[in-house]
Amino acid sequence: MILFYMMIFAFVGAFLIYFAGKSFPRIKEILAVVISFLLFLFVALLYGKDFQINYHNFLGFHLFLRINMFSWLFALTITFLGFLSIIFSLSYMKDKKNNAFYYMNMLFVNIAMLGIVLAGDLISFFIFWEIMSWSTFLLISYKKGSALPASMKYIIMSIIGSLSMLIGILYLYDLTDTTIISQLSHIIRFINKGDVIFVVILFSIAFGIKNAVIPFHNWLPPAHSEAPSPFSAILSGILIKMGVYGFLLLFYVIIGLDIIFHLTGLTIVLNVLAAITIIFPTFLAILQNDAKRLLAWSTVAQAGYIFMGITYGTELSVAGGIFHFLNHAIFKALMFLAVGAIEYRTKGIRDLNSLGGFIKKMPFTFAAMLIGAMGLIGLPLTNGFVSKWLIYKTLILNGSPFLAFAALIGTWGTILYSYKLIHNIFLGQLPAKFENIQKAPFSMKMPMMILSTIIIFFGILPGIPLQFINKIIVSFGYHPLNVSLFGIVSDSGNLNIINILAATFVIGVLIVLFFRSGRKSVRVDQYDNYAAGSFIPKEKYSYTNSFYAPLDRFLNSFLKDYIDIFYCKSAALIRHFCNGIRKIYTGYVGSYVMYILLFLAVLIFVQLNWSVF
Amino acid sequence: MNILLMILSAIISLVTGMFFLGLARKIMAMIHWRYGPPIYQPLIDVIRYFHQRAVSHGFIFDLGIIISLIGSLLVVFFLPLGNISSFSNSGGLLVILYILILSPLGLALSSGESANPNASIGISRKLILTLSYEFVLIIILLSLMSQYQTISLQEIVMLQARKVWSFASWKLILPGIAYLLILPAMLGFRPFEIAGASQEISAGPSVEFGGKYLALNTINHGLLHFITIALFVNLFLGGGDLFGIFDSISGTFWGSFVSLIIFLIKMILIFVISVFINAVFPRLRLEQATKYILYYPLSIAIVGLIIVVAIN
Structure with missing residues (x-):
């Protein structure tokens, strides 16, 4: 109890x-x-x-x-x-x-x-x-x-x-x-199969919406x-991710492996939907200028990765999907919290075109955002890398290169919008009105610090979460993955984080030593810039406004959220239609009597002609 | 043993990268009917930069350029250079694809903090251009991985040595051609010298780099040339293999040595061709470049992938 x-x-x-x-x-x-x-x-x-x-x-x-x-x-x-x-x-x-x-x-x-x-x-x-x-x-x-x-x-x-x-x-x-x-x-x-498909469709609408x-x-x-x-x-x-939980529950616990992947066409439809859910939201995210809206579109896209993982149905992909759920929960929460800290200190500004240069004022928040973005992109040594690696690998080796293409190109889109987010908030020039911005308070820093640590920790030691996930996929009826503390062993290409970690560390130390042996550099402020001989006007000398202008011009012409437009249009149409129907309530008793008489007349007419009743 | 190999491949890549930079300047000069600087000029420059004073714009300005160089050197360890490879078995091409991101990202962070609009414009252009050629590159890599049924670059090289070079097999020639078409964009050569346009936006991302920052940036530049071409040679030209002539001595020291030499010769050939292209073309605008990449190389690559998938 x-x-x-x-x-x-x-x-x-x-x-x-x-x-x-x-x-x-x-x-x-x-x-x-x-x-x-x-x-x-x-x-x-x-x-x-x-x-x-x-x-x-x-x-x-x-x-x-x-x-x-x-x-x-x-x-x-x-x-x-x-x-x-x-x-x-x-x-x-x-x-x-x-x-x-x-x-x-x-x-x-x-x-x-x-x-x-x-x-x-x-x-x-x-x-x-x-x-x-x-x-x-x-x-x-x-x-x-x-x-x-x-x-x-x-x-x-x-x-x-x-x-x-x-x-x-x-x-x-x-x-x-x-x-x-x-x-x-x-x-x-x-x-029978038909009933199962019907139930799957009904539940998929609920889980798909979430x-x-x-x-x-x-x-x-x-x-x-x-x-x-x-x-x-x-x-x-x-x-x-309750939608993800629902899908996992429905597919692997209630219906079970041996039935769900023998329903013809179902997985193909779901996989194609997942691929679309990765690509379009990624590019829509690049176009956004509101920090939280950008992250929201990115969430849609990452949910596509998870959906791809759990509907593809191999043990690597399901493990990758569940792991990506866990990772995404961590890094996306971190990024929303970082944006929240900015929003809190600037009294509610989320517009990417009017921020800039916050790295000097809020260095901790910057570090958190950077680590979150690295996890989101999936750079090695962060948690997002391992889960995405699992999904890509199974897509490639099980002969779905087009799905793999969607997943991989989504990653490059992710780099573009993550960098836009970081650049437009933290890099570039600090506008004069933000000169007196305070650092984030401790109660904001603490959650961000914990989440950042987990991102790195899971990135270096993916074996720990993967062991839990292994137990889950075994309970679904899959073979367990061959997981070591630092990676995954298999016939068709291993993953070993410790090599990457060691090499990064050694090279990093060497380069830092080499770098420090050079002549010491002089710290300058943000206005001390090389402008090829031209005059530097303060305030206007910043390039955060419409960061990907050429891409925006290119994409804006055809990339819109057509589905949302369709829903809104149909909602407007229904409202219009219902407004029309409302006109029959005139308020005169006479017209209501007329409706009743008309209705009776229709009934009599029907009865006389076809004798239905 | 692994550590020795790592040191060796780092040295090879650094030296070759520097040599490429010098070679490019020399060839360009000769096409222009000039003498040009000596071939070791970039090395002299790097040493000189190290003793010059530089400005720094903050912590990330320093860290970014270091991350960038770490990223480039890491990729080198994952590339088989002839028979030499340090990390052939740590995740394969997918890891390479991901570590390739580190270098531009580090550079972007570094020059982003400099708050110079030219740098920001350069980064924005660089990322958009990269996105467009990445469409092609991913499809090319997927064709190869689907054809050879592995994600390990090492195995792709070995399978080519056993059968036929990818570039010579009819199934994979289209991806090969597509790779050649985007090669100048990956190298940042004209007609795709858009991000680092020196006359237009003062060399873009590297505008604020001076002194040791410029030195690291130059080294990184050389390494990126090395990586891009080494990837092509490994994927399409059989790595260090020369029609199996030296198979009898493979596994010995001399076998590795010969394969490395063959590998480097192939790389130099490809690089010289890219420099020729660089010499005769003017610079495109970003929109033109993206359009070109998304029309021709992309359609060729997609047809190539469809052929591979249809056959398997």
Whole structure:
């Protein structure tokens, strides 16, 4: 029952924060930090456990909570990032009003996600899924103003997803008479293929919307950029990965390997969708000028990598997909937090065209952002490298070079937008109005420091997380990968990080020594520049505005979010149509009587002609 | 043994890179009907730069250029030079593809901190140009990896020595041609001398580099020439193999020596051709260059990949 008590404790704690926060304002921050840390501790202590409990019976449905390696890894990531972003919120939300509400919802989202990964039956899964959707909606709309349309977009997409999932659950229940996941996985093989495909499609709509797979991605960029930054980190880091969890649960736990990859055409469609989800958002990210929107598009693209990994269906790709989920949660959360720190110090500026030169003022945030970007690109010695390597390798060696091309070119796009983000915020010239910018406060630095350390740690020792992931893919029915502490051994090309690390270290030391042996350089300020003899006007002498101008000109002509435009147009059309229908309510009693008479006349006409009734 | 090989390949690449820079200047001079500097002039320059005063714009300005050089030297260890290879078995071509990113990224960080708009423009151009030729390069590498069914560069070289050079096999000639077409862009030679355009944006990314920064940048430049061409020779011209003539002595010291010499000769041939192209072409604009790369080399490469996939 420990899982059940943990959930009860968390929910009670969340309400306590709200009500205690009303009467004792200081206590709510402390409570939020303590509760989120205790949740993290609980989950961490559950390592290696594998059991399920029946915590409640409701209308004949047996509700279960369960834990195993698969849900443990997700639960740990959720509680860990939740804890860090609540610490980050301490300064970020300090002067905002109604922040008890914020902390309560923040905990709600975390608990709901915890519930999703711990749910042992589909009814609990659905209930927690809905709690997550609604508390997310409240958090996205927290800032009001332009956040409202963004949150409306989110909740409409979410409701469509949940309804489709609900239909899927009921359909499955109708076929199998159970909603318990462990029983479903046995019964599912007796269902015919057509029904399975139908259920997969219904669930895929729900999970695809959460995971922002094209064509269900369009809620994500506005929602991510309008939400408060610590919550954007959660949103991008783990909340959308509930879609990934759902897909893994559906494909590998409920349906199982031997059925899912024999459904004709399904994996091809999903893989092509994943490839599209990698390429287009990457190039759209290059065009963005809002720091958080850029990161949001990047999240869509990276979700594409994860989706590619888990739908490709080899052991390397599934391991790579799960590992990339973990890595992406870490580095994307870090980057959102870094942007949040900038936003906090500049009083809400996220426009990449008006920032610049912050490296001199906020060096720590710069380092965090750089490490995050390196992980995002996937440079060797950061965590993103290993997960992407796994995915690429399996795509190439299993004969899907075009999918591999999508994945690899996505990486180069990633370099372009990551560099734009770093250059336009931290490099280049510091505008005079930012002369007095302060460093980030400690409560912001601490989460960033922890996350940066993990990126490097997992990058050098990928064997540690891969061992957990190995257990997960074994439980899915795959062969384990041959993992060593520093890499992966296989017949068709090994990966060995220790060589790269040693060589980097030795070369680095040698080059630094060589560099220092030269004549000492003189430190100059940002205006002491070589301009080929021309006069240097201050302020205007910066090149952060439209950084990739030639590329923008080239791409802008044809690269738009056509799907979003299509959705918005159809929404407008429906609104127009409904406005038209509303005109029949004239307010005259006479016209209503006329409608009734007309209706009766039609009925009589039908009866006389065809005698239906 | 591995460490000796690493030192050896580092020295070979550094010396060859410097030699390439000198050779380029000499050949250009001869095409212009000048004498030109001696071939070891770049080396003299590097030593001289080291004793000159330089300005620094901050910590990343120093660190970036060091990262850039680390990146270039790391790639060298992953490239088989004839029979010499230090890290043939640590992740293969995918790792090379990734470490190749380090060098431009380090340079971009370094010159980004200098806050010089010319540098920023240069970096922006460099990244866009790289993105466009990377489309082609990735497809070329994917064709090779799909054809040989391995991600290890070492194995690709060995398979070529056993059968036929990729460039001579009809399945892989199209990727080979595409690589040759983007080679000037990868080397930063005219008509693609867009990022480092010296008359237009004062040499772009390296505008603020002086003294030891310029020295490291020059070394890095030479190394990048070396890497780009060595990759081509390894992928398409069979590395250090010469129609199997020296197979009898392979595995011995002399075998390695001969293969290294053959490898270097092949590299020099390719480099000289690239310099000729550099000498006769004017500079394109960025849009023209991207368009060219995305039309011709890309379509050739895609057709090549389709052929490879269709046959397998």
